[in-house]
Amino acid sequence: MIVTGVQPYHHGDLRRVLIDHAVAAIAENGFERLSLRDLARRANVSHAAPAYHFTDRTGLLTAVAAQGYRLLGDELDEILRETNSFLEVGVGYVRFAVAHPAHFDVMFRPALYRDDPDLAEQRDRTMAILRAGAGTVDLAAATGQSTKDSEAAGLAGWFFCHGLVTLYRSEVLAANSPAELETLARRAANVLFS
Template identity: 50%
Template sequence: MPYHHGDLRRALLDTALEAIGEQGPAAVSLRDVARRAGVSHAAPTHHFRDKTGLLTALAAEGWSLLADSLEEAVRREDDFAELGVAYVVFATSHPAHFAVMRAPGLARADDPDLDAAMGRAREQLRSGVQRFEAGSTRDTDTTALTAWSLVHGLAALILEGAIPLKPDTDVTELARAVTARLRPPS
């Protein structure tokens, strides 16, 4: 997708997401992203110092998008399990972002934008757990970790192809069936 005019930074991010979808985050290079975007190999350095800067921006964007999804789920539903559904749907709808978000060492962990976006996502999860656990004697941090582990594992298994999905499989309904296990038995 050759870049013509407008927002070069956005064009580079979108091009990088496409490349990550094809070859994974570790294999992406600024030179390849520039070539795919139809700009000089030096153009990306005006927006991202290096590959790590590009991947950090994508990770921050991914965490922000995830936080938005979780916030919407909290606002829309009074059911804690829907946070988990939102997580799985986000991951399977944004696989390139999700790949960068879970690739250790590829992004700058000390980046303030990344830290803020991750904090926002964690806060949405924490707020959902607190509503779910209101009046309970269970530790909310452990409940949050349990829920995150479950839905992260489900999302990763789907994206890795370890769960053979039929073409008509509704990921939302599959995630609802799995996250229903988070509710105490009636």
Template identity: 45%
Template sequence: MTQRPFHHGNLRAVLLDEAAAVVRESGVDGLSLRDLARRAGVSHGAPRSHFVHRQALLDALAEVGFERLTADVRRALDGGGGLRDRFRRVAHAYVDFAVDDAALMDLMFQAKTTDEPGTVREAAATLFATLDAAVGPAVSDGAADESRELFKMLFAATMQGIAALVASGRLDRSAGDLLVDAAMDTMLDSELGRRVVTAR
């Protein structure tokens, strides 16, 4: 295996890139600091200067996952067009990430529930704030806030479900794309969608 060159100071980034590749290839169970050191071409102890134990590595990887997904969602929102078009792009970006990096997505949401308040939770909060922005300006009203939260949970549950069907091979990618579009149309045209989404 060809060793990847790195300069002192970017070993952490190299290790996280290698960790993401391992998770994509063989899942979280295949990830170890010793194997990462071998893949990066450094001594067995070198990764511990950045990750004191395996859980620290997993948390850092989850944080990177949230940052990458947030960047994908922001690009989708920046594409212009009407609200329906923006929602569809966001939904496709979310599902594409969850299919292409299914094991990383699982790790991200496991870390969010087990991690102490810190960088993983902050990265997750940034993602959900970005998704929230797609809905439009919040209305200061208790009932509206409840509807908004319900809409966001429905969005996440629906897109996660579609991604799971595609990732498991129950649906092919094109069928998944059609299902994403149909789901977004249904959600936006529903009573809940009309209550929540502010046209902009």
């Protein structure tokens, strides 16, 4: 359905285009102000087009979260395969959060989205990659035990990275740029996980 004043639909993949516009809108104005009507205007399609693909705002945010987990998982998987370094996986997490603030804002707010098989698959995959990276850490020095506890290392790393990003984005942390934040993440992670 084409409404007056809207150009005919010529996007190759409207679902992807709508998600891209949603991510841009969230980055500009926050997820609170996201609407399907504004999204249709941005994509230059009928007001019914976003509802056709996502049903409602919650469906759209579910797709944004799933895409975010997919992107994060891809990035962390590549880092882990190239470096086999939990520290570098953590720095990759920080880098992703700074580079993809709209995705990050939605991914970790489950009240914004619904249960969805694709979202669950991407989230589980990403968490498995984080756990795999944590398996490279020997916590013997910190715990006095000779066994690896990848679950504890994974949680500690996640808490550290997520907290670091939250402090940076809240402008509480004394880092003036993403590059400075990465340097700070490496320094602090070396203390925790060396």
